[in-house]
Amino acid sequence: MANDTDGEPGDADGDTDGNGLAVGMGIGIALGTAIGVATDDLGLWLALGVALGAGIGAAMENG
Secondary structure, three states: OOOOOOOOOOOOOOOOOOOHHHHHHHHHHHHHHHHHHOOOOOOHHHHHHHHHHHHHHHHHHOO
């Protein structure tokens, strides 16, 4: 509903709780891909980006 203001995550009131992990993973994957392409070692940096992104996302959720 457009007037839903009960504070539940993902409702129409704009509450974005619980999305920190997804945002952190997106940042980590993007950075890992960019560094991996630049250093010609995509496999290593993509995995590191996912791990670092999970840490960033967890910090954002607990923040």
